Amino acid sequence: MSGDAPFDPGLQPERTLLAWRRTALALGVAAVAAAAFAYLAAALRYRRTHAALTAAARLPGDGAALAAVAATAAMFALGGLCYVGAHVLR
Amino acid sequence: MGRSDLQGDSRRSRTTHRFPRSVYGDGAEPDPRFSLANERTFLAWIRTSLALLAAGVALEALELPMESAARAVASVLFVLLSLLAAVQAWVGWMRTERSMRLGRALPGPTLGIVVTAGVCLGIIVVAAGFLLR
DSSP, rough: TTTTOOSTTOHHHHHHHHHHHHHHHHHHHHHHHHHHHHHHHHHHHHHHHHHHHHHHHOOOOOOOHHHHHHHHHHHHHHHHHHHHHHHHHO | HHHHHHHHHHHHHHHHOOOOOOHHHOOOOOHHHHHHHHHHHHHHHHHHHHHHHHHHHHHHTTTOOOOOOHHHHHHHHHHHHHHHHHHHHHHHHHHHHHHHTTTTTOOOHHHHHHHHHHHHHHHHHHHHHHHHO
């Protein structure tokens, strides 16, 4: 690769590489943000649960957060299926 | 049950709506420790789902030195099991919570058995893929 002249004077392939790189970084940032959100939400859920249990011996939450997490995991699995399927059929 | 309990229950059911209604629409509040145990089981299934997804994607992404048909079968199988584990997480949590509210026996591990058998099969396929190469 070293010493090669670029294929295109407009550097289209190289600019596309950079676009993929910043997309990959954005995906990483989104993943970190999602992890941080889940971590904080867990702390808030615990605090709410503890307060309700000590006050009324009753759980405050419901299944909404669980449904969201399960739907996210199912979407990950479907995405993985697309990736693996494309890889296998290639 | 005292009169104040009845009033408390009717007020709660009017003012708050807990999702999903198929779980919370019926029965009585179980011991909170049991609900928390059910929630932890749900989270364990989610972690299982993510681990199976990682296994299935890694088999293909890393292009491990194994027979390619076996690798394809195993990776598709693990990813499908990941989807099944996510379904089991939610469905199992719902059925268990509902059973506890109604004072019924807990549901059996229906999809859990399928996932377990699938993981055993996947391990055999991966081992065969390494040996056949």
